[in-house]
Amino acid sequence: MTKPLEKTAQAPSAVGAPIQEMRAFNRFYTNLIGALDYSRHLYVPYTLTESRVLYELAHSPHTDAADLRVALSLDAGYLSRLLAKFERDGLVERTPSAPDPRRQRITLTARGRDAADLLDERSREAVGSLVAEVPAADRARLTAAMRTVRSILERTGRRRAGVRLRESRAGDLGWIVQRHGELYAAEHGWNTAYEGLVARIVADFTQDHDPRLERVWIAELDGRPVGSVMCVRDGEPGTARLRLLLVEPDARGLGIGDELVSACVGFAREAGYRDMVLWTVDVLAAARVIYRRHGFVLAGEKPHRAFGADLVGQDWRLSLGDRPA
Incomplete structure (x- = not known):
């Protein structure tokens, strides 16, 4: 026999209005998506x-x-x-x-x-x-509103999961080198040449970095490091480079990579960079989803052999001129 639903305590007035608005929006948006349903409106046999x-x-x-x-x-x-x-x-x-x-x-x-x-x-x-x-004058507002809703709820989800971002401290850079070497060897079969590259990137950062223009973030889950990303100056004037994005396997799926990239891009904007670039390889599909979500576009790709594997290197670029609302 199914247990009847128990009545929960009434929501405090401080959150009551958002609850009602969110439920109303959810009903509205569900109906809207239903109107664009793939299997009916688009006439395709896929869910x-x-x-x-x-x-x-x-x-x-x-x-x-x-x-x-x-x-x-x-x-x-x-x-x-x-x-x-x-x-x-x-x-x-x-x-x-x-x-x-x-x-x-x-x-x-x-x-x-x-x-x-x-x-x-x-x-x-x-x-x-x-x-x-939608009237042309309202389209920018609509886009900004959707971005705001997603950003707020993503941050809320990260907090609920016990995730927090912080700047690096003593010992973190060594951890970044170690975990990049271990994870890419285990997951992609790369040799120690990649770990050496990461070590050089970290060494360059420690020897000559400007804290106003460069920064490292560490993501923690319940007090332990589970992710990293770095914003550094690029050789091209006015351009920042995103480097060393990593999320531990047991922490994936929580949006940590998205949060790290968001912090990196936001910092680059505040620092006054015009563009942000990054280099990745074709096998890192999950990372590319995050990059596209933040507006990065593929600028070029080229097959090559590195780290003991045949790869397709990809250059991605993001214009930072249009600041999000």
Whole structure:
């Protein structure tokens, strides 16, 4: 027999209004999304979650199943069943990852790419038709409001999870070098050349850094370090460089990487930089999701061999001129 719901204490007046507004907004937005439902309005045979997976695969052509699960916060078993369905339908291929055969690399087939392109086209049309009805003068306000809602609730979620960001202190830089070396060797099979590169980056930072223009952040979860990122001067005048983004495996999925990048970008804006750049490689799919979310665009890519692996290096750039509301 199902236990009846117990009546909870009435919310204090300080939070009562936000609760009612959030519930009202949730009902409104749920109905709005229903109006743009993928399977009905867009006339495609995929659920919203399936469409998200296809979109991510289309925009991250070298994606491991583990990275895909983290990027989309999906249950491992559910994602495995979904990928098996896609494989049966001829949309994806699964092969062992070259750096680590224990991981599965997921790639779209030609049919899968056609399906993803169709989804993207129809989704853009549907959302575009909705935005077109918004007066031009209100579109900037709408964008800023959505960004504000997401930012506030993301910060709230981080606090609830016991996560906090702080500046680096004695011992942190050594931890950054150690964990980068260990994690990239374990997860991607990279050799000690990468750990050496990280050590040089850290050494350069300690020897010649301007605290007004450069900073390191450490993310802590329940008092222990679980992530890092660095903002440093780039060789190009007026340009900052984001470096050494890392999140421990057991802390992924909490939005820590997003929070670290947000802190780095915000600091660069406040410091007066015009642009921010970063270098990454194609196998780091989850990180690229975060970069795109913050407005970074792919500026170029080039295959090369480094750290004992065949990689595709990517340069990303963000213009800091347009400050968010």
